[in-house]
Amino acid sequence: MATAASAVLSGILSLSSLVPSLPQTVTNGASILGTLGAPTLSLTGLNGIISWGSDTVSNTNPYVGGPVSGVGPTYNFNISRGFIAPDGVNKSSLLINGAFPGPLIEANWGDTITVKVCNNIYGPEEGTSLHWHGILQKLTPWFDGVPAVQQCPIAPGACFTYSFLADLYGTSWYHSHYSAQYAGGLVGPMVIHGPSQVQYDYDLGPVMLSDAYHTEYFKIVEQVMGVNEGPPFSDNNLINGKMNYNCSLIQDPTIQCTPNAGLSKFQFHSGKKHRLRLINSGAEGIQRFTIDGHNMTIIANDFVPIQPYTTNVVTLGIGQRSDVIVEGIGSPTSAYWMRSDLSPHCDLANQPHALAAIYYENAVTTAKPTTTATPYDDSKCGNDNLNLTTPYFPFPATSNPATTQDLVITGAPNASNIFLFYVNGESFRGNYDHPMLVLANQGNVSYPFDPQWNAYNFGDNSSIRLIVKNEFGASHPMHLHGHNFNVLAEGVGTWDGTIVHQQNTQRRDVQLVQPGSPAAPGYIVLQYFTDNPGVWPFHCHIAWHVSAGLYINTIEQETLLQKRVLPSSVAQTCVAWANYTGHDVVDEIDSGLKRSKERNVLLF
Numbered sequence: 043m044a045t046a047a048s049a050v051l052s053g054i055l056s057l058s059s060l061v062p063s064l065p066q067t068v069t070n071g072a073s074i075l076g077t078l079g080a081p082t083l084s085l086t087g088l089n090g091i092i093s094w095g096s097d098t099v100s101n102t103n104p105y106v107g108g109p110v111s112g113v114g115p116t117y118n119f120n121i122s123r124g125f126i127a128p129d130g131v132n133k134s135s136l137l138i139n140g141a142f143p144g145p146l147i148e149a150n151w152g153d154t155i156t157v158k159v160c161n162n163i164y165g166p167e168e169g170t171s172l173h174w175h176g177i178l179q180k181l182t183p184w185f186d187g188v189p190a191v192q193q194c195p196i197a198p199g200a201c202f203t204y205s206f207l208a209d210l211y212g213t214s215w216y217h218s219h220y221s222a223q224y225a226g227g228l229v230g231p232m233v234i235h236g237p238s239q240v241q242y243d244y245d246l247g248p249v250m251l252s253d254a255y256h257t258e259y260f261k262i263v264e265q266v267m268g269v270n271e272g273p274p275f276s277d278n279n280l281i282n283g284k285m286n287y288n289c290s291l292i293q294d295p296t297i298q299c300t301p302n303a304g305l306s307k308f309q310f311h312s313g314k315k316h317r318l319r320l321i322n323s324g325a326e327g328i329q330r331f332t333i334d335g336h337n338m339t340i341i342a343n344d345f346v347p348i349q350p351y352t353t354n355v356v357t358l359g360i361g362q363r364s365d366v367i368v369e370g371i372g373s374p375t376s377a378y379w380m381r382s383d384l385s386p387h388c389d390l391a392n393q394p395h396a397l398a399a400i401y402y403e404n405a406v407t408t409a410k411p412t413t414t415a416t417p418y419d420d421s422k423c424g425n426d427n428l429n430l431t432t433p434y435f436p437f438p439a440t441s442n443p444a445t446t447q448d449l450v451i452t453g454a455p456n457a458s459n460i461f462l463f464y465v466n467g468e469s470f471r472g473n474y475d476h477p478m479l480v481l482a483n484q485g486n487v488s489y490p491f492d493p494q495w496n497a498y499n500f501g502d503n504s505s506i507r508l509i510v511k512n513e514f515g516a517s518h519p520m521h522l523h524g525h526n527f528n529v530l531a532e533g534v535g536t537w538d539g540t541i542v543h544q545q546n547t548q549r550r551d552v553q554l555v556q557p558g559s560p561a562a563p564g565y566i567v568l569q570y571f572t573d574n575p576g577v578w579p580f581h582c583h584i585a586w587h588v589s590a591g592l593y594i595n596t597i598e599q600e601t602l603l604q605k606r607v608l609p610s611s612v613a614q615t616c617v618a619w620a621n622y623t624g625h626d627v628v629d630e631i632d633s634g635l636k637r638s639k640e641r642n643v644l645l646f
């Protein structure tokens with residue numbers, strides 16, 4: 043660890059008292075995540091129900107089979123503004139039912155999850171929409187939640203009900219896909235209970251890792267999209283939405299800061315096995331997660347169970363998840379630090395270290411752990427080597443994909459000196475008034491409608507290989523909607539055609555592409571079968587990079603897509619949005635906030 047970083051950390055440690063100075067309601071609103079009062083999760087499915095019958099991790103191909111229970115949970119989400127102080131710095135945030143992080147969505151594999159989302163964002167007003175990260179949405183591509191692509195934004199005062207099959211199982215999250223709203227607080231965990239290939243004794247539930255910014259998200263978007271502006275540095279790093287901060291660092295006297303706001307706490311049991319569901323739900327940084335004195339066994343990456351392997355550090359790019367099993371090797375009275383570090387050379391972070399306390403069953407739960415950090419290799423701004431990962435259910439990659447698309451990522455200021463990202467020379471700008479899925483469903487695939495929509499129409503091809511070449515000097519967590527892709531290869535330089543574990547490659551929904559240059563680009567080679575007619579975004583998951591246009595839309599199985607019947611609520615949401623934008627000016631600032639200049643012409 044670098045000396046400067048160690049000094050920052052020892053400063054935080056000397057500040058930290060494990061008796062919080064602020065109540066949980068002030069730091070996190072209605073959320074109880076990160077407190078010892080947060081419940082552990084059921085080991086036998088939600089409500090003790092095993093909905094998946096005899097389907098196991100190894101006997102069921104989740105992309106073609108899997109259970110359908112016909113029942114499932116319903117949630118009502120009220121999105122509004124509110125003041126919270128996750129690390130002691132008081133900040134206007136976007137909250138779901140008054141909580142940051144948002145409520146846990148919990149369901150069984152094969153359930154139908156229904157979420158009624160009401161937009162009560164006022165002062166100022168904003169549109170919104172929620173995306174259910176990693177859900178395939180095969181039956182319901184219109185409920186994927188990306189404005190300009192699958193729906194119009196939900197107008198202030200309006201509601202929209204999402205209803206979708208829990209088609210995969212494991213750990214994920216949901217977040218706003220409107221502008222960079224999710225960096226302003228619109229995130230929450232999602233757990234889908236299913237079979238497991240390993241036994242464990244306690245499910246500690248979600249462990250959300252997120253870089254934190256003290257500036258309100260929209261001001262950062264204005265900075266990112268500003269003339270001659272650089273990218274923002276994060277101010278802190280949170281575990282389950284909590285951390286302390288050195289208030290002396292704040293210069294602005296109008297910002298209220300309370301020291302020792304409070305860290306997250308977890309309960310371990312000596313001699314028992316604990317499942318932790320790690321989620322990088324931040325805006326920018328790669329997280330390196332460790333637990334002092336403990337190794338971890340990774341059992342799933344994203345929604346894909348794998349042959350378990352043991353590690354001392356878990357690396358997660360934005361949007362990625364790893365489920366880990368941690369053995370309770372400590373004594374009943376011991377306490378340990380849990381840590382997550384934003385990588386100093388991969389990320390832009392002013393205070394990169396997140397801490398939480400782990401208490402064994404007889405430990406004093408206000409004691410400060412005295413354990414030392416596990417050293418780890420921080421050299422690669424990428425994921426673990428592909429040869430470490432073998433999914434439990436094999437899914438071979440074909441050597442002969444029906445079509446191959448090169449995607450070259452670059453970044454540069456445009457003629458107005460605004461820094462933009464480009465894919466094959468085009469920077470994405472969406473149009474909220476005309477969702478592409480709706481147009482494609484009507485047979486309007488005379489692409490490109492507008493080159494800035496970055497549409498790649500793959501027609502009726504049965505499989506697609508994407509070769510991503512990153513000529514930019516920072517890594518990108520690349521996320522595809524609607525699929526788990528096979529990761530055939532990753533590295534820096536020129537791909538030599540070798541496929542790692544071709545009969546059973548790494549498979550997930552986000553993969554980091556390493557930093558590169560025009561001479562030696564970072565690359566990833568991804569491949570998937572087109573079993574999901576729809577319009578599916580493929581984008582960098584760094585909030586500020588998406589704002590600056592690092593985003594494309596794939597049109598998949600256009601003939602089958604035209605046969606789908608969209609629910610009337612999709613059209614109604616556009617009617618309400620058109621009504622709203624007809625009398626309110628929507629700030630046109632980043633890739634996700636463009637609207638047509640003419641009066642809205644409705645499509646329905």
Ligand SMILES: *[C@@H]1O[C@H](CO)[C@@H](O)[C@H](O)[C@H]1NC(C)=O
Nearest residue numbers: 052053054056057288290291
């Ligand atoms: C907090 O920040 C101030 C200002 O940089 C610094 O002087 C002080 O040493 C820091 N305190 C700790 C405990 O790190």
Ligand SMILES: *[C@@H]1O[C@H](CO)[C@@H](O)[C@H](O)[C@H]1NC(C)=O
Nearest residue numbers: 120121122123139140160162
């Ligand atoms: C939604 O939350 C806002 C802010 O807390 C509150 O004013 C409003 O009454 C809530 N609406 C509903 C339907 O609960």
Ligand SMILES: *[C@@H]1O[C@H](CO)[C@@H](O)[C@H](O)[C@H]1NC(C)=O
Nearest residue numbers: 068125126127132133298300
């Ligand atoms: C945060 O700021 C709001 C608005 O100024 C205020 O109502 C609230 O009391 C503040 N909270 C804290 C913990 O300072």
Ligand SMILES: *[C@@H]1O[C@H](CO)[C@@H](O)[C@H](O)[C@H]1NC(C)=O
Nearest residue numbers: 335336337338352353354371
């Ligand atoms: C963690 O794993 C490494 C490598 O297998 C091993 O050397 C080390 O002793 C393990 N540490 C603990 C605490 O089990």
Ligand SMILES: *[C@@H]1O[C@H](CO)[C@@H](O)[C@H](O)[C@H]1NC(C)=O
Nearest residue numbers: 426427428429430532533542
């Ligand atoms: C795994 O891949 C890494 C990076 O390509 C390589 O250095 C290592 O030798 C490989 N290990 C095995 C067992 O193939």
Ligand SMILES: *[C@@H]1O[C@H](CO)[C@@H](O)[C@H](O)[C@H]1NC(C)=O
Nearest residue numbers: 267456457458459460462631
């Ligand atoms: C540069 O990009 C910004 C943001 O997309 C856009 O508003 C501006 O028109 C662009 N400038 C030029 C000269 O294209």
Ligand SMILES: *[C@@H]1O[C@H](CO)[C@@H](O)[C@H](O)[C@H]1NC(C)=O
Nearest residue numbers: 476481485486487488491645
């Ligand atoms: C397709 O949609 C675009 C955007 O609304 C529109 O400009 C164009 O006229 C449409 N084309 C056809 C053939 O309907």
Ligand SMILES: *[C@@H]1O[C@H](CO)[C@@H](O)[C@H](O)[C@H]1NC(C)=O
Nearest residue numbers: 445446447499500501502503
């Ligand atoms: C396959 O995709 C390519 C674009 O990558 C497209 O030109 C071609 O028409 C597609 N083929 C079919 C059968 O749809």
Ligand SMILES: *[C@@H]1O[C@H](CO)[C@@H](O)[C@H](O)[C@H]1NC(C)=O
Nearest residue numbers: 199200617618619621622625
């Ligand atoms: C249109 O907007 C007005 C003013 O906000 C509102 O009163 C009305 O209910 C809206 N109508 C529809 C159909 O959304």
Ligand SMILES: [Cu+2]
Nearest residue numbers: 518582584587
């Ligand atoms: Cu990026």
